[in-house]
Amino acid sequence: MSLIHWMPENNTNIDFVDNQHRNIASLINELERALEGSLNTVETQRIIKKILNSAISHFAQEENLMEQHDVPDLQTHENEHYFFEDTVCAVEDALKANDISLAREKLLILSEWFVDHIREMDQESLQYVKN
Ligand SMILES: [Fe+2]
Numbered sequence: 001m002s003l004i005h006w007m008p009e010n011n012t013n014i015d016f017v018d019n020q021h022r023n024i025a026s027l028i029n030e031l032e033r034a035l036e037g038s039l040n041t042v043e044t045q046r047i048i049k050k051i052l053n054s055a056i057s058h059f060a061q062e063e064n065l066m067e068q069h070d071v072p073d074l075q076t077h078e079n080e081h082y083f084f085e086d087t088v089c090a091v092e093d094a095l096k097a098n099d100i101s102l103a104r105e106k107l108l109i110l111s112e113w114f115v116d117h118i119r120e121m122d123q124e125s126l127q128y129v130k131n
């Protein structure tokens with residue numbers, strides 16, 4: 001099962017942003033498959049690190065772009081990004097405690113947050129970049 005099915009409605013029409021969003025979505029799906037199956041801890045940890053690093057890099061580039069275009073309420077948007085990082089850490093903590101069902105619950109929250117954030121905040125903020 002994939003947690004995130006990419007849909008045209010998720011696009012912001014800024015290519016590098018959309019590519020990064022799609023990459024993070026596919027890593028989230030990869031982690032879901034790893035939790036469903038019996039991937040060992042090393043592999044699972046590797047995917048989690050990839051999600052975290054990709055997201056940190058994406059948020060930094062997105063925030064930089066928004067700053068250049070004087071997007072309003074940038075601080076609110078930046079604060080929202082911390083939720084993603086915190087939730088990835090919560091998945092990691094649950095796995096360390098061997099609580100797979102909590103890890104999957106946190107991953108579901110992460111995937112829902114990610115798509116909602118793109119459709120609400122990113123699309124709203126990035127309108128100022130296109131114009
Ligand atoms: Fe964002």
Ligand SMILES: [Fe+2]
Nearest residue numbers: 021062118122
């Ligand atoms: Fe984004």
